[in-house]
Amino acid sequence: MFDMIISGGTVVNANGERRADVGITDGRVAAILSPGDVAEARTVVDAAGCHLLPGLVDAHVHLREPGLTQKEDFDSGTRAAALGGVTSVLDMPTDDPWTATSGQLAEKMAMAKGRIHVDVGFQAVLSQDLSLLEGLLALRPVSLELFTADVPEAFRFNTMDAVAEMLKRLAGRDTLIGISPGDQSILEGSGPRDGAGDIAAFLASRPPLAEADGVARAVLAAAATGARIHVRQVNSAIGVSTWRRLRDMADATIETTPQNLFFTAEDYATLGANLKGSPPLRNARDVEALRAALSEGLIDIVATDHAPHSPTEKAATYAAFADIPGGMPGLQTLLPTMLRLVAEGVIGLSELVRMCARNPAERFGLARSKGAIATGYDADILVVDRRRSSLITNAEQASRAAYTPFDGWSIPAKLTRVFLRGQEIVRDGAIIAERRGAVVVREV
Numbered sequence: 460m461f462d463m464i465i466s467g468g469t470v471v472n473a474n475g476e477r478r479a480d481v482g483i484t485d486g487r488v489a490a491i492l493s494p495g496d497v498a499e500a501r502t503v504v505d506a507a508g509c510h511l512l513p514g515l516v517d518a519h520v521h522l523r524e525p526g527l528t529q530k531e532d533f534d535s536g537t538r539a540a541a542l543g544g545v546t547s548v549l550d551m552p553t554d555d556p557w558t559a560t561s562g563q564l565a566e567k568m569a570m571a572k573g574r575i576h577v578d579v580g581f582q583a584v585l586s587q588d589l590s591l592l593e594g595l596l597a598l599r600p601v602s603l604e605l606f607t608a609d610v611p612e613a614f615r616f617n618t619m620d621a622v623a624e625m626l627k628r629l630a631g632r633d634t635l636i637g638i639s640p641g642d643q644s645i646l647e648g649s650g651p652r653d654g655a656g657d658i659a660a661f662l663a664s665r666p667p668l669a670e671a672d673g674v675a676r677a678v679l680a681a682a683a684t685g686a687r688i689h690v691r692q693v694n695s696a697i698g699v700s701t702w703r704r705l706r707d708m709a710d711a712t713i714e715t716t717p718q719n720l721f722f723t724a725e726d727y728a729t730l731g732a733n734l735k736g737s738p739p740l741r742n743a744r745d746v747e748a749l750r751a752a753l754s755e756g757l758i759d760i761v762a763t764d765h766a767p768h769s770p771t772e773k774a775a776t777y778a779a780f781a782d783i784p785g786g787m788p789g790l791q792t793l794l795p796t797m798l799r800l801v802a803e804g805v806i807g808l809s810e811l812v813r814m815c816a817r818n819p820a821e822r823f824g825l826a827r828s829k830g831a832i833a834t835g836y837d838a839d840i841l842v843v844d845r846r847r848s849s850l851i852t853n854a855e856q857a858s859r860a861a862y863t864p865f866d867g868w869s870i871p872a873k874l875t876r877v878f879l880r881g882q883e884i885v886r887d888g889a890i891i892a893e894r895r896g897a898v899v900v901r902e903v
Contacts, residue, residue: 514546514839526555608641640673656779763789
């Protein structure tokens, strides 16, 4: 007898869809049953006519704890994730202090326990202090993050030689190196002139060329060293084109974000501070290139770069547009925005699962438990009813940012239930089981 059967739905995995019932025991998928198979369970959930998706894995999230909890914390950020169908959050290391030592990583893991609504894996930052590497690796973070520009000097690898030397040290190790592409020399050379502080100056200070050069250097360094890398959010046509030409040279993957698939720099005129982030939004041609790459399968992962700030911080007056705190919330809207891309015919449901569940789980060391509805996997399952519609609103956002750039958008589908390891945690837009998440690490 199963603990639970979710019956009558269509199971969606990265490799396709099939009508099936899902048997769950001890928090894991115990069987995928064909319609009509006779089975008993203590609880039966009727999902007739709905689609069952694996819980999403967001590979690029800033939960802001420790040190920046006026912006977000473990409770509020993972609450937003649960309500949006993201059952695994991979947290970035740029808090206060940055997560650079084994002690800081261990403390962060301990702080999260008992306070998270979904599972959370942590990412640590690489610094110039090479003595820290072994201690970090021993705690099995889901990635080690390498920055090439726009960060404090202690964490910046701003030459090809510096990047290659660090990758050489990590080649062959059981880890993934996330690389945020950029070129410090281009950023410094493209800075505002004559005190300009408007939107145009901000855009000019971070040109697509810096991204493309960063992508190229990351892939070439990985090819030369044999290291496994993941390139963080690409958002320009020239960046995509560079990736297209070089990606087969190395063990490398790449991501983009929902905001880069919908908004352009022209939207700063209306949404202003609420859209300000880095890299800056580009033009319509760049959005078209990203969408084409998504349809083609050239983009491996869609993640949110969920980076909230308090409403007070975003609403304050700043001398220059560049000074506005960069980043926006995204966890609660990842699934709805991806479903909108499905409705627009840009991708299919299986591609959604591939980019937002299977690929991030596989790449970040969670491939045996996350990213699929399959026997032996954690029963992290979303019930999506495509016969119903839903509306994204600021009022429903759980993040401390208290807004979403997608406010007012209609989505031709509705997330009705969320299960985390077989436990229903969300029903019809409300949390019904509190803080059931666990800290996860790279699987051995």
